[in-house]
Amino acid sequence: MTTSPRRVTRLVHGQPTSDGAGVKLNRVIGTQGFTMLDPFLMLDEFRSDQAGDYIAGFPSHPHRGFETVTYMLAGRMRHADNQGNRGLLTAGSVQWMTAGRGIVHSEMPEQEDGLMWGFQLWVNLPAHEKMRAPRYQDIAPEAVPEVAAAAGATVRVIAGTFGGVEGPVQGITTAPLYLDLHLDGGAALDVPLPAAHSAFAYVYAGDATIGSERVQRGQLAVLGEGGGVQIAADAPARMILVAARPLHEPVAKYGPFVMNTQDEIMQAVRDYRDGRF
Known part of the structure; x- marks a missing residue:
């Protein structure tokens, strides 16, 4: 069992909004009521x-100045940028883009019907890295390891380590x-979770008990201090669990x-206006 288990300190409901050229999404981090969870600046579910x-x-x-993390559950999204990078995000794939000193890119659906489903997370960069060179980590679905963690529980490891398995990011x-x-x-x-990391869980299918709190689909659970978190489900459930070191x-x-x-x-603003990205 996890020592010093974390408790849910806050439940957050997302707000319907639109971004880009009118894409409808649910914004969970980055609203007036929940501006950020250091180092996480924004979380959208589309x-x-x-x-x-x-x-x-x-x-x-x-x-400029942060990282965008796109995780696709369903659908196809094409990205391109002014550095000559091109790529296709499909179901199960991940793109971790470090914008650094500046990049101009697009993300456009490569489908005209069907389900489009996924997440975009914004992660802040420390001051000394905000003007670093941009880079991409494009991770194909088959490159994301899956761990049989317990009876009836599997875990896809995108970043960090779980069960002795390291993620590709x-x-x-x-x-x-x-x-x-x-x-x-x-x-x-x-x-297990690093004790000093900020952490949250976002339930995107079914509902689950996180710590001692019932968390429904579409709710984000902010996790307090501790060495890990205990999760259970009476019926099938899916969620992302994310943690990172705060920057302060x-x-x-x-x-x-x-x-x-x-x-x-x-x-x-001046650099972008003057074409220096």
């Missing part, structure tokens, strides 16, 4: 089988853990730019 909700996609737009300063948990009815699971640095945000001061934000 889920629709209505093409009109996603077909316009996310045309070219800039980023590497070299991230905040030392993240990103797991996709699948629990059958009656399954229970203990997940000032945050200045303006749209797709996240820096430490307003002066740095103004410089980012």
